[in-house]
Each structure stands twice: as structure tokens, then as C-alpha cells.
Amino acid sequence: MDGRLNEPHLGRRHFLKGAGLLAISFSLSGAMPGLGRAAPAAPKLGPYGPAADELDSWIAIDTAGFATLYTGVCELGTGSHTALLQVMAEELDIAFDHAKLQPPDTNRTPDQFVSSGSRSIAYHAVPIRQAAAEARHALVAMAAEKFKVPAEQLVVENGVVSVTGAPGKHVSYGQLIGGRQFDLKVTGAVKPKDPSLHKIVGTPVHRIDIPGKVTGSFTFAQDVKVPGMLHGRVVRPPAHGASVIEIDESSIAHLPGVVKVVRKADLIGVVCHREEEAIEAARQLKVSWSAWADLPDMKDIHQKLREVPIYAPGIPAKYPGGVIAKDGDVESALTGAAKAIKATYESPYHLHGSIGPSCAVADVRPDGVTIWSATQTAYGLREAAAKFLGLANDKVRLIFAEGAGCYGQNGADDVVIDALVLSQAVGKPVRVQWMRADETGWETYKTARVTDVRGGLDADGKIVAWESNAWGFSGYSRPEYHEPKQGGEPGSLVTAQLAGWTTPGLEEGFNGIALESAPYYTVGSKHVVFNYLGPASHRQGPIRMRVGSMRGVGSPDNVFMVESFIDELAAAAGADPVEFRLKHLSDPRTIAVVKAATERAGWQPRPAHSASAENGDIRTGRGIALFGGGKETRIASIFEVEVNRKSGAIRVKKVTVAHDCGLIVNPDGVRNQIEGGVIQGISRGLMEEVTFDRSRVTSLDWASYPIITFPDVPDEIDIVLLNRPDLPAAGVGEASTKNVWAGIANAVFDATGVRLRRLPFTPERFKEALAKQA
Amino acid sequence: MTSVAVGDETAMRRIGVTVNGTLQAGEVSVRLTLADFLRQDLKLTGTHLGCEHGVCGACTILLDGRAVRACLLLAVQVDGHSVTTVEGLAPSATVLHPLQEAFCAHHGLQCGFCTPGMLTTLVEFLKDCPDPSAEEVRVAISGNICRCTGYDSIVEATLSAAANMRDGS
Ligand code: FES
Ligand code: FES
Numbered sequence: 001m002d003g004r005l006n007e008p009h010l011g012r013r014h015f016l017k018g019a020g021l022l023a024i025s026f027s028l029s030g031a032m033p034g035l036g037r038a039a040p041a042a043p044k045l046g047p048y049g050p051a052a053d054e055l056d057s058w059i060a061i062d063t064a065g066f067a068t069l070y071t072g073v074c075e076l077g078t079g080s081h082t083a084l085l086q087v088m089a090e091e092l093d094i095a096f097d098h099a100k101l102q103p104p105d106t107n108r109t110p111d112q113f114v115s116s117g118s119r120s121i122a123y124h125a126v127p128i129r130q131a132a133a134e135a136r137h138a139l140v141a142m143a144a145e146k147f148k149v150p151a152e153q154l155v156v157e158n159g160v161v162s163v164t165g166a167p168g169k170h171v172s173y174g175q176l177i178g179g180r181q182f183d184l185k186v187t188g189a190v191k192p193k194d195p196s197l198h199k200i201v202g203t204p205v206h207r208i209d210i211p212g213k214v215t216g217s218f219t220f221a222q223d224v225k226v227p228g229m230l231h232g233r234v235v236r237p238p239a240h241g242a243s244v245i246e247i248d249e250s251s252i253a254h255l256p257g258v259v260k261v262v263r264k265a266d267l268i269g270v271v272c273h274r275e276e277e278a279i280e281a282a283r284q285l286k287v288s289w290s291a292w293a294d295l296p297d298m299k300d301i302h303q304k305l306r307e308v309p310i311y312a313p314g315i316p317a318k319y320p321g322g323v324i325a326k327d328g329d330v331e332s333a334l335t336g337a338a339k340a341i342k343a344t345y346e347s348p349y350h351l352h353g354s355i356g357p358s359c360a361v362a363d364v365r366p367d368g369v370t371i372w373s374a375t376q377t378a379y380g381l382r383e384a385a386a387k388f389l390g391l392a393n394d395k396v397r398l399i400f401a402e403g404a405g406c407y408g409q410n411g412a413d414d415v416v417i418d419a420l421v422l423s424q425a426v427g428k429p430v431r432v433q434w435m436r437a438d439e440t441g442w443e444t445y446k447t448a449r450v451t452d453v454r455g456g457l458d459a460d461g462k463i464v465a466w467e468s469n470a471w472g473f474s475g476y477s478r479p480e481y482h483e484p485k486q487g488g489e490p491g492s493l494v495t496a497q498l499a500g501w502t503t504p505g506l507e508e509g510f511n512g513i514a515l516e517s518a519p520y521y522t523v524g525s526k527h528v529v530f531n532y533l534g535p536a537s538h539r540q541g542p543i544r545m546r547v548g549s550m551r552g553v554g555s556p557d558n559v560f561m562v563e564s565f566i567d568e569l570a571a572a573a574g575a576d577p578v579e580f581r582l583k584h585l586s587d588p589r590t591i592a593v594v595k596a597a598t599e600r601a602g603w604q605p606r607p608a609h610s611a612s613a614e615n616g617d618i619r620t621g622r623g624i625a626l627f628g629g630g631k632e633t634r635i636a637s638i639f640e641v642e643v644n645r646k647s648g649a650i651r652v653k654k655v656t657v658a659h660d661c662g663l664i665v666n667p668d669g670v671r672n673q674i675e676g677g678v679i680q681g682i683s684r685g686l687m688e689e690v691t692f693d694r695s696r697v698t699s700l701d702w703a704s705y706p707i708i709t710f711p712d713v714p715d716e717i718d719i720v721l722l723n724r725p726d727l728p729a730a731g732v733g734e735a736s737t738k739n740v741w742a743g744i745a746n747a748v749f750d751a752t753g754v755r756l757r758r759l760p761f762t763p764e765r766f767k768e769a770l771a772k773q774a
Numbered sequence: 775m776t777s778v779a780v781g782d783e784t785a786m787r788r789i790g791v792t793v794n795g796t797l798q799a800g801e802v803s804v805r806l807t808l809a810d811f812l813r814q815d816l817k818l819t820g821t822h823l824g825c826e827h828g829v830c831g832a833c834t835i836l837l838d839g840r841a842v843r844a845c846l847l848l849a850v851q852v853d854g855h856s857v858t859t860v861e862g863l864a865p866s867a868t869v870l871h872p873l874q875e876a877f878c879a880h881h882g883l884q885c886g887f888c889t890p891g892m893l894t895t896l897v898e899f900l901k902d903c904p905d906p907s908a909e910e911v912r913v914a915i916s917g918n919i920c921r922c923t924g925y926d927s928i929v930e931a932t933l934s935a936a937a938n939m940r941d942g943s
Contacts, residue, residue, distance in 0.1 A: 219819070403887075
């Protein structure tokens with residue numbers, strides 16, 4: 001990587017030259033824009049980067065007519081950058097191959113808050129679409145001025161503005177503005193295109209990052225190199241709450257390449273000349289730690305969740321006491337019900353399990369700091385880093401480098417603190433990569449969960465009461481707030497905590513973790529409570545297991561509860577699970593996905609576990625699970641499973657998914673995301689569980705934390721996309737994971753009559769449930 | 775430099791390896807893994823490290839045409855041999871390998887971190903098995919983990935590449 005990128009405060013003028021270097025990844029897909037062509041001058045930088053209300057903060061057009069989108073959205077390996085470029089190209093009326101992208105860089109791109117998997121397109125496309133529409137409008141006005149005709153007489157195609165009926169009268173965007181700034185505010189006064197006119201949005205364009213990724217030329221965060229860079233590795237405590245007693249530096253005196261052993265409170269690292277030297281030095285460095293063994297016994301975790309005091313300060317005012325929905329008198333409705341049932345659903349901690357361990361490079365110099373890292377929150381992480389170092393925001397620059405797929409908050413933000421501490425200690429740029437065990441042992445996990453549910457049916461099999469009580473820790477331990485707040489804090493990062501940082505982190509956890517816990521069915525009286533346990537980390541909180549957001553945050557657990565229980569109610573009513581659901585649904589879009597999925601899968605109505613003519617060890621069954629409502633994506637999926645009653649093994653053979661995410665920007669991208677979400681959901685549902693002893697997480701590698709491999713992938717995932725061009729694009733990345741666990745449990749019930757209420761559905765769990773039932 | 779003292783952390787040895795068709799010669803530490811040699815010394819960062827203990831498959835390269843894990847091999851072990859990394863799969867700077875083409879056309883990846891290992895594993899596989907079934911493709915890559923789970927698109931891409939390669943030969 002070029003040394004110039006190492007200067008903390010490059011103007012945008014320089015950037016386009018540097019871009020070619022970052023963009024070696026595109027070498028097979030065509031030249032980068034701007035090489036040798038004049039680019040506009042840098043926009044003004046506010047505390048959160050280029051101002052969002054300046055058109056030039058978003059779009060720059062060079063003399064050859066290439067438009068560069070400056071986005072604060074972090075690409076998480078889902079194709080969101082490609083989709084955002086589709087949106088810009090569409091509104092600008094340029095060819096897709098003339099749309100280029102500058103990834104997040106706090107000196108060059110506007111703040112676009114948190115890029116969580118499902119929100120990237122739904123939410124982040126809005127200002128981009130608006131800016132592009134206004135840029136087109138301005139360009140057309142310039143052409144109108146040039147040709148002295150009213151704007152209505154002009155048409156734009158592929159970045160060329162022509163006068164209708166006057167062949168030869170045309171001018172390109174490059175000629176109109178190339179290399180100059182618009183110097184306009186984004187006003188919101190221009191209306192973006194009507195979706196019926198879309199030519200690029202809604203089509204399966206090829207992702208811009210794939211060519212570089214198949215040739216190996218793409219620069220991941222793990223591949224960033226800067227001149228003079230040293231290599232670091234960290235040494236984590238062997239118990240979550242342990243503190244350093246002593247470091248024996250002589251234990252690595254015989255090793256080559258050691259530059260320094262660094263300690264800041266309980267954050268320990270080694271800096272070496274070469275990477276393999278740092279790995280060896282970290283492995284051999286003798287550190288004595290205090291004893292710590294305050295984790296609960298793993299088998300008691302769900303009981304312990306019930307005993308942790310509610311974290312009242314984190315519950316938003318609109319949900320006093322954590323009550324999410326209350327309607328009527330559940331107690332008397334249950335007493336009066338013809339039939340009442342109850343169930344408890346439990347799940348373990350889950351790992352994000354990025355394939356590439358987190359990695360960052362930091363260069364801490366007296367005159368400024370540069371950081372290269374993956375993250376979902378470029379500006380928040382920058383501010384967190386600045387606060388951690390005691391510097392002003394504008395002394396720190398964060399350059400986003402894409403990591404391996406993250407599915408939520410992995411160690412990407414944390415490793416930045418490691419890199420800052422090590423770089424500061426040696427006065428040189430230092431690259432720190434976590435080892436596999438650092439990642440699996442210290443990233444954030446999906447919280448373990450327990451939920452009690454009770455429900456009642458009247459004599460006609462209609463639901464008259466629904467009560468749920470859920471317990472779980474926060475889904476938020478990010479360094480940045482969501483909009484409209486801005487700013488970052490290092491306090492939730494476990495590495496900052498190790499380094500002795502005590503100011504608390506941000507607290508926005510309730511909404512995410514309670515998401516979708518209220519039934520989207522008509523249920524009569526209801527009482528839905530989320531007992532919020534607040535943030536938790538290896539170093540803080542009542543149960544020292546670190547929690548953070550993972551694909552869907554609380555939704556997969558909440559939908560597991562709702563969709564399992566609705567199925568249990570259907571069984572209690574002796575009804576077909578689909579008909580029973582439809583009877584209690586009112587949202588037309590949700591009903592539409594249910595119908596689409598059942599038609600596609602050829603669903604024949606009958607109560608679950610009523611058709612079984614099978615009597616060998618191998619049983620087959622089908623189950624439905626859905627969710628959706630409000631502005632969210634609707635999804636209905638049908639799972640077909642095969643269960644070996646003897647071995648307990650469950651195999652998902654086929655999944656049929658009907659999916660409505662509003663406007664579809666890139667159908668191929670949507671299909672990929674759905675498929676990935678379903679398969680990851682199956683993996684989490686069938687085999688994943690973070691294990692721990694009294695001191696620490698013990699599932700530290702892929703052997704102790706197995707995830708799905710090819711043999712367990714369903715034979716078929718059949719996807720029906722319902723496009724709603726009239727509606728805004730809603731989330732994609734998370735939806736298809738949310739209903740997987742219930743779908744499998746419902747299908748297993750159909751196959752065997754055994755109800756699985758505790759994740760993961762391992763062969764042992766199935767056999768336990770079978771034995772309990774017998 | 776013929777013998778290396780056991781436990782000597784600083785011993786160096788001279789090696790010569792053909793990497794993507796070019797002979798690379800130099801002194802390396804006897805403890806240096808092939809993956810670190812490729813990534814650090816040759817700047818071939820397309821070979822990714824996911825677990826550094828042989829489980830995930832991200833670091834798979836071709837050693838004399840056979841798919842092996844670069845994190846489990848030492849650089850000195852490949853002295854005199856030929857290594858192909860993901861950077862060496864394309865026949866030229868402007869033409870992709872049919873598998874690379876197919877991964878582009880079929881979205882055979884999401885984040886792409888596992889992709890180099892998938893590609894090298896599949897290049898070897900398609901040589902041995904030019905006309906595979908979907909099931910055979912699944913088995914062939916069952917040792918490579920993809921957390922984004924673009925598994926189905928990988929199978930699709932592989933079948934399409936295999937067909938193109940058969941047509942082309
Ligand atoms: S890094 Fe070599 S197999 Fe995982
Ligand atoms: S594409 Fe992300 S791990 Fe395979």
C-alpha cells in the first residue's frame with residue numbers, strides 16, 4: 001500500500017491518485033476512474049467528516065464522466081456497495097460501469113452511522129438516492145443553460161444530456177462538470193425517479209468486488225501493509241476476569257525479532273519485526289495471572305439468566321418495566337380458555353465465527369493517527385479511538401478495509417484498540433491480527449436466552465391469550481450510536497476494558513434484543529415482557545460472557561419462541577399449522593408470503609404429526625415458520641427434514657422461502673443473502689453452542705465449535721421473491737435466519753411428535769427430548 | 775547450512791520454490807510456514823489464513839498440482855517444488871480461469887475470504903473429476919468452511935465451470 005495513504009490528512013484531490021492503489025482489486029474489471037483525470041477538490045470536513053448536506057460530499061464526477069460515490073457504508077461482504085452503486089447509477093442515469101465507489105474513510109466520506117447487515121440498503125440508500133437525483137437535476141439544469149432550452153426538452157442517457165429532436169445537441173456529464181464541484185446543498189426538493197422507470201435497480205448486476213476476490217488481488221483488512229509496519233500479537237488472560245501479576249520478559253529473550261513487550265493494565269501484546277515472530281513470542285511469553293472462576297456452571301446458565309437483576313437504566317421509557325405489549329387481562333383469559341398450554345424455550349451463546357480473524361493496522365504518531373480496519377461504524381470507531389488516546393476527533397483518521405464476513409459485531413473494533421496500544425508503545429505502525437482462539441474466545445456472542453410462554457385457545461380453536469417472559473443480555477456493544485445521535489465511546493470494547501478504560505460504553509441494547517418478541521398474530525389478551533439484563537462483557541457485568549449483536553440480534557430467538565409456540569397452539573387445536581396461522585394473521589403482505597411459500601412447496605393441509613405412516617428409524621416431516629410486520633421484511637419458509645430417531649441426527653433436506661423485502665435492488669444479491677442466512681441459521685440451530693467452564697470460553701476452534709459444512713447443507717433452497725417496487729427496500733441480510741430454528745423444530749415435531757425447545761438441536765438433545773416424551 | 779539444531783529458533787535455510795511459474799529463491803527461517811512465506815515475503819496475500827491449524831481450508835494452495843494447506847507446511851518443506859496460489863490460477867492478466875469466471879457469473883462468494891481455498895481445492899478436483907455431479911462437488915469441498923455459506927452458489931459455479939472446461943478442451 002502506498003505511503004501517501006499513511007498521511008493522516010490527505011485532501012480528496014490526492015485521493016483519486018491513491019485510489020488506483022487501493023483498487024488493485026478491480027484490475028481485472030476495468031481501470032479505476034480518475035487515474036490521471038482531474039478530480040474535484042476536497043469538501044469541508046466537520047467533526048463527522050464531509051457534511052451530509054453538501055452534494056459534493058456524496059458524488060464527484062470526473063472529466064471522463066465516471067461518477068464516484070463517497071459512502072460511509074461499510075461493505076460487510078454482502079454486496080451492499082454494489083447495490084448502493086446501482087442506486088446512484090440509476091438516479092444519475094449513467095452506465096453502471098461508470099459508477100465507482102470510495103469506501104468509508106473519515107477524511108473523505110460522510111458518516112452513515114452503523115452499517116448493520118440488514119440496514120445497508122434499506123436505510124443507507126436513502127441519502128445516496130437523494131444526492132444522485134439532485135446531482136442529475138443540477139446537471140440537466142447546466143445543459144439547459146448551455147443549450148438555452150427548457151429542462152423538459154432534455155433527456156439523459158448513459159451520462160449524456162441531449163436535446164430532444166435536435167440530433168447533435170448533446171453534452172456529457174464529464175464535459176458539464178468533470179473535475180469541478182457542484183457546490184450545492186442537498187435540499188430534498190428533487191424527487192427521485194419513479195420505480196417503474198428503473199433500469200439498473202432491480203437487475204442482477206455483477207458485484208464489483210468479486211473479480212478481485214477470485215484473483216486474490218483484493219485487499220482485505222488482513223492484507224493491508226504500510227511502510228515500516230511491525231507485527232503484533234496479543235496475550236489474553238486465561239480467565240475472563242484475571243489480572244496480570246507478573247510478566248517474565250526473559251521467557252522470550254531467546255526469540256528472534258522481538259521489538260517490545262507491551263502492557264497497558266491487562267492488555268498485553270508483543271511487537272516483532274515479522275508476523276511469525278510475533279506469533280511465537282506471544283505463544284512463549286510467560287505471564288502469571290490472578291485466579292478467576294466466577295462464571296456460572298454452563299448447565300445452569302438458563303436458571304442464572306432468570307436470577308440476574310433487571311437492568312432498568314437500559315429500558316427505554318416507552319417500555320416501562322420491559323413490557324413490550326399489554327392488552328386485556330391475560331390471567332383471566334387463560335382461566336377462561338378451553339385449552340391452555342405453556343412452554344419454555346432456551347438457547348445458548350453463539351459465535352459470529354468470521355472465517356478471517358480480526359486484524360487492524362494503527363499508526364500512532366505525534367501529529368496524528370491513522371487506522372486501517374474493518375468495522376461497521378467507521379465514525380463511531382474513529383471517535384472511540386480518539387477518546388481512548390485522549391485526542392481530538394480530527395487527529396484520528398479511520399480508513400475502512402473490508403474484513404471477512406462478520407454477521408454482526410465481531411472483534412473488528414476491538415483489535416483496533418490493541419493496534420493503537422502497541423503502535424503507541426513503539427512509535428511505529430503496527431499490524432495486529434488476532435489468532436483464531438483470540439477471535440472465538442473474545443469476540444462478542446449472541447446472548448444465551450430463555451423465554452417462558454403461556455397461551456390459551458377458545459372452543460373454536462382461536463387464540464384468546466398470549467403471555468411471554470424473556471430474559472437476555474443486550475444486543476449492543478458497539479462503539480457508535482445509531483442515528484440521530486452521533487459519536488463514539490470505547491467503553492464497550494473489551495480491549496479498552498482490558499486496557500483499564502472504565503467509562504461505560506453506549507447503551508442501546510433493549511430495542512434490538514426485544515425485536516419481534518411480540519406476536520404478529522391476533523391473539524386476544526396479551527402480555528409480552530422482555531427482562532432486559534443489560535450489557536455484559538468478559539470483564540464486566542453479572543455474567544461475564546461478552547454479548548453483542550449478531551445477525552438479527554434478538555429476532556432469531558424471539559421468532560423461535562413465537563413460531564414454535566404458535567405451532568404448539570395449532571397442534572393443541574388439532575389444526576393445520578398453515579391454516580391456523582392464516583386464521584390469526586391480518587397483514588396482507590405476510591399472508592401473501594405464506595401463500596406463496598405453501599403453493600410453491602405444495603403444502604397439503606393436515607395437522608402436524610398426523611400423517612405418519614412411517615415406522616422405521618428414519619422419519620420425515622415438514623414445518624412452517626414465518627415472521628414480518630410493520631416496515632420489516634416478510635418471510636415464510638417451509639422446512640422439510642429427515643430425522644433419525646435412533647441416532648438423533650436431524651437433516652434439513654429442502655427449504656422453500658417466500659420473501660418480500662419491498663423494492664428489490666439486486667435480485668441475485670437478495671437470493672445469495674437469503675441462501676446464506678438460511679444455511680447459517682441451520683448451522684446455528686443444529687450444532688452451534690459456545691461452551692465455557694468456570695473461568696473462560698472453551699470452544700476456541702472449529703473442532704470445539706463446529707459449523708455447518710457441505711454435507712449438512714440442504715439439497716435444495718427454493719426461493720420465491722415477491723418484488724414490491726412501490727415500497728422502500730427493507731432489510732435482507734438478517735430476515736432469512738430468523739425463522740429457521742422454529743421451522744426446523746416444527747418439522748421435527750411433524751416427523752416424530754417430539755417438540756424441541758432447546759437449541760442447538762444436536763442428536764443428544766433430540767434423544768433427551770424423545771426420552772422425556774416417552 | 776545442512777543441519778539445524780533442534781530448538782534453534784533463529785536457524786535459517788536457503789530454499790528455491792517455483793511460485794506461480796516464477797522461481798523464488800532466498801533464505802527463510804526454518805520455522806516459517808508456507809502461508810507466511812507467501813503472504814509476507816512474496817506479498818501474495820490472496821492465500822488467506824483463517825485458523826492457522828489446518829481446519830478451515832482458507833489457506834489451501836496447490837503443491838505440484840495437489841491441494842494442500844499452506845498453514846500446515848513449512849516453507850523449507852517445499853524447497854524444489856512448485857506452488858500455485860490463487861494469484862496464479864488465471865492464465866493471464868486479462869483472462870480468468872474458468873472457475874474464476876464461473877464464480878463471478880454465479881456469485882460463488884459473499885465476503886470472499888474462503889474463496890481462494892475453495893478455488894484451489896476445486897481446480898485440483900476438476901482435474902481429477904472433469905464431469906462431476908453436484909453431490910461430488912459437495913464432497914470435494916466438504917473440508918472448506920464458508921461461514922457466509924454461499925455453498926449452493928459454489929456448487930452451481932463449479933458445475934458450470936466444469937461444463938465450460940469440457941467444452942473448451
Ligand atoms: S488457515 Fe490453514 S486451514 Fe485454516
Ligand atoms: S464467502 Fe465468506 S466465508 Fe465464504
